[in-house]
Amino acid sequence: MPALKNPNADLRKFYHRTFEVSLILSLAVIVAAFKFSPQATESELLNEGTQEIIKIEDIINTVQKPDIPPPPKAPQIITAALDDIPEDIFLDDIDDIKPVKLPDKPPSKPIVIDDEKIIFEVVEEMPAPIGGLKSIQEKVNYTEIARRALVEGTVYIEARIDKNGNIIDAIVKKGLGAGLDEEALNAVKSTKFIPGKQRGKAVNVKMVIPIKFVLK
Numbered sequence: 001m002p003a004l005k006n007p008n009a010d011l012r013k014f015y016h017r018t019f020e021v022s023l024i025l026s027l028a029v030i031v032a033a034f035k036f037s038p039q040a041t042e043s044e045l046l047n048e049g050t051q052e053i054i055k056i057e058d059i060i061n062t063v064q065k066p067d068i069p070p071p072p073k074a075p076q077i078i079t080a081a082l083d084d085i086p087e088d089i090f091l092d093d094i095d096d097i098k099p100v101k102l103p104d105k106p107p108s109k110p111i112v113i114d115d116e117k118i119i120f121e122v123v124e125e126m127p128a129p130i131g132g133l134k135s136i137q138e139k140v141n142y143t144e145i146a147r148r149a150l151v152e153g154t155v156y157i158e159a160r161i162d163k164n165g166n167i168i169d170a171i172v173k174k175g176l177g178a179g180l181d182e183e184a185l186n187a188v189k190s191t192k193f194i195p196g197k198q199r200g201k202a203v204n205v206k207m208v209i210p211i212k213f214v215l216k
Contacts, residue, residue: 119204125197127161139187143179155184155211163202165193184211
């Protein structure tokens with residue numbers, strides 16, 4: 001089979017020779033450049049070789065103290081100039097001054113206390129129901145509701161008794177309910193009392209009367 005490539009046209013045939021020649025020429029040019037280049041003087045070398053030395057000094061930290069205000073000035077004492085006392089004023093003239101007469105006080109009116117409106121809570125002799133508390137207990141009746149609910153206890157009635165022994169007013173202070181409060185209130189209102197006395201005199205008195213309810 002005939003060769004496809006012409007051996008005279010093969011470029012790789014002269015590759016190694018061309019590379020060696022190029023390398024030799026390059027080295028020759030470099031050697032010539034170093035040999036025939038101008039030499040630098042000694043002063044230029046010193047100038048180029050010297051370096052500027054920068055010395056760094058330590059900076060001392062300073063503390064700024066606040067300005068201290070000056071002390072306050074001492075107050076100045078100013079003496080007041082006293083006016084001269086006129087010589088025509090004498091202390092003997094004070095005796096000639098007449099005292100001022102004050103108006104007479106109006107006569108005091110006697111304080112009148114209406115004994116009818118005063119109600120005592122504590123007196124020497126407290127009121128008492130005629131016949132005792134038993135007479136009030138006999139007037140109360142157990143209601144059917146309280147009996148079925150087995151309600152027991154004490155109802156407290158606050159009564160105001162006049163100096164004649166009559167009930168002025170009466171209210172339930174503490175009750176039990178189930179109709180027993182009304183029974184106790186009606187029993188107290190229908191009772192006559194011996195009036196209370198203070199220093200031997202009959203007065204109006206407010207008192208609390210207990211009414212007990214107990215199932216038999």
